[in-house]
Amino acid sequence: MRILVDEDSQARAQLNVLRCDGHDAVAVGELGKNGATDPEVLNLAQSLERVLLTHNTEDFHELHRARPGHRGIMAVHRDANPRKNMNHGQITVAVRRLETSDVTIAGGFHVLNHWR
Amino acid sequence: MAATTKRANFDLSPEQEALLANLRAQLAASSTKEAVLRAVEVTTLLLGEVQRGNRLFVGRSPTTAIRLAIPELEARAHGQWRWLVERPHPWRRQLWVKGRKLLASAVWLDALTNGMGPSEAAENWDLPLEASEEIFAYCEANKALIESEANEERQRLKRANVDVEATAPA
Numbered sequence: 001m002r003i004l005v006d007e008d009s010q011a012r013a014q015l016n017v018l019r020c021d022g023h024d025a026v027a028v029g030e031l032g033k034n035g036a037t038d039p040e041v042l043n044l045a046q047s048l049e050r051v052l053l054t055h056n057t058e059d060f061h062e063l064h065r066a067r068p069g070h071r072g073i074m075a076v077h078r079d080a081n082p083r084k085n086m087n088h089g090q091i092t093v094a095v096r097r098l099e100t101s102d103v104t105i106a107g108g109f110h111v112l113n114h115w116r
Numbered sequence: 117m118a119a120t121t122k123r124a125n126f127d128l129s130p131e132q133e134a135l136l137a138n139l140r141a142q143l144a145a146s147s148t149k150e151a152v153l154r155a156v157e158v159t160t161l162l163l164g165e166v167q168r169g170n171r172l173f174v175g176r177s178p179t180t181a182i183r184l185a186i187p188e189l190e191a192r193a194h195g196q197w198r199w200l201v202e203r204p205h206p207w208r209r210q211l212w213v214k215g216r217k218l219l220a221s222a223v224w225l226d227a228l229t230n231g232m233g234p235s236e237a238a239e240n241w242d243l244p245l246e247a248s249e250e251i252f253a254y255c256e257a258n259k260a261l262i263e264s265e266a267n268e269e270r271q272r273l274k275r276a277n278v279d280v281e282a283t284a285p286a
Contacts, residue, residue: 007216007217007218008217008218008219008222010241011226011230011240011241012239012240012241012242013230013240014226029242034215034216034217035215035216035217036217037217055222057269057273057278057280058269058272058273058276061273061276061278062276065276077269077270077273077280078221078222078225078266079225079266080221080225080259080262080263080265080266080267081263082225082228082229085225085229086229087229087230088230097284098284101284103284109278111278111280111282113280113281114280114282114283114284115284
């Protein structure tokens, strides 16, 4: 999958695991766009024709509702309890499960916690 | 004296008006203005204590007192942070990594979730070690705020019909 990884998700280890699983993942920071606003990040994903991976679930859900014509948003909700959270490997597995499902990714808002 | 006073005008929703009326009644204040000013004094006093590094406790005796974490106050107790800053957000109050659109808790929780410490987190997020250590210290000191914001996000999503705890269709 062609993925744009948001600034809040671009841990080096996360990028490595995604790439090892065969995804074409590029991070906002690698494009020199650290500090970009959420609308700018969504525009960037759209112009690069990439699905966005973010942990900023609520803000991007609002953007999704306001501007639905995007390539797809994969959001991971981060709990305050680390034991409840998805680690880098689990996020990558969830991306793969979503990709190989019958669900249409483009234009959709996908909570990856559902696919763990 | 009258020449130095200013009239403050602002709009109130019915709910906000009811809150002020309740506060005035609870404080037995002679006017809404007096109630607001007394609330300001109390808030300023608490904020000063938190900014001096003190913790607030409530209870009937010192042995049974529990810590009182008020997110709005905890988020303001950041005078000692060098790598963390405030950033405008509709409801989040925790601090962000300076120069980045990155919540302090994003780095901290990512590290804890993946079994990493401050030095690995620094490498993972391209941050100086000092910044990473500060993020850990800030988040450890503001767990209640971080937890309340995670809960707030979950509730907001739920109100928008997004249940993060649901399961994907088989």
